[in-house]
Amino acid sequence: MTKIVALALQIVPGDARPIFRQIVDGIREDIANGKLPVGSKLPSVRGLAMQLTVNANTIAKAYNELVCQGLLESHKGLGMFIAKPTQLLSDEAQENCLKAAIASFNNAVMYLDYSAEEMTEQLLNELKKLNRD
């Protein structure tokens, strides 16, 4: 049986995002930074609910959304797994998504003392970790 990965999620009380959104964002982040490689088995709905002390329906809602986004897949009787990357967005939605990501990247780095070349190099290294061919 596949081992369940440990999810390092934290629910922040008072966060303006609802709890299911915090879970969706947290898992997306861990997929992006390589902590959750393709094929990783996630805790069950009840297991994660117990870990976070959150109603199981909230976890189910977060998992469902991630399935709709194509990041998770449910294998009947086996559990929930990180899916192979597939593109579910339209060209336009994809372009908007990329633009938003670049804008927030710019926002985060604008006062840092790095040249554009230095940042690009590091960014490129990170992008390679996403395992895309």
Add this chain to the structure above:
Amino acid sequence: MTEYTVKTHGLTKQFGTKIALNALDLQIEKGGIHALIGSNGAGKSTLFRILLGFETPTSGSSTLLDIDSQALTPEMRGKIGYVNEEHTLPNWMNAASLTKMQKKLYPLWNQNVYDNVIENFDVAPDQKIAGLSRGERAGLNLATALAQSPELLILDEPTLGLDVVAKQAFLEALLFIGTENESTIIYCSHQMEEIERVADSLIILERGEVKNQSTPDDFCERIQYWIANFYGKAPDINDIKAALSVKNIEGQTHIICLDQQIGYREYLASIGASDAVEVPINLDNAVNAFLAKNHKRSQSKLIVGA
């Protein structure tokens, strides 16, 4: 069998000229954790007293577990658990003698549930109840209430005054042990963080009427938070459509409004706002704004009346 644990139809209760419940139509589905909130005086206690048959309604009717509230037998009452913030327990007993008594009183007593819940709290069987801390009393109270396998469990501010450890233990026990025996739980609390974590549905009671019944997330989506600039004078709250609260902070107008998912930016522009930006709002602030609006309204009414 029971589709709804609680059903009220046109339930009204008047104390003199004060209307505590105003033709209340409320249906609470069987199973799950239902958070019931409302400002003080919203009618929660009156509702419980009528539901449990301790008070007669002025008009309308209510059923609890499919039985008319006014005709509840002691046997039916045995299927209803109640835990409040006082955690009233017989001080002269110890935990073991209390559970022994409970076993005799409740035919559906589930020792497994009791053991699993009490495990989260530091209560020894021979410990005298009078000597327990507030958190331990709460644990013992919840453990006994859940082990009675009630069909309906009413929790009235059960975590009030508990420290973080006891609160966490209480919520864990409630979420993962209580739900196993398919009890319906009505959870009254003012702690939105808890409600957001545990509740399947959020029922908001206000001046004796149901103002919301949905998941906490869906309620949050009904409330929008806008920040806009009104150069010159910002309009009065009563002149802004659907506004629950309007605050001026450093020259900017912060507006919290209800059920305006579409077209509000254009609306704000039409009344003279520029650069309106929508920002996220959490459940705590959303509920506050929702309840505060009518708080003020009823206050101003009082002044007019006086």
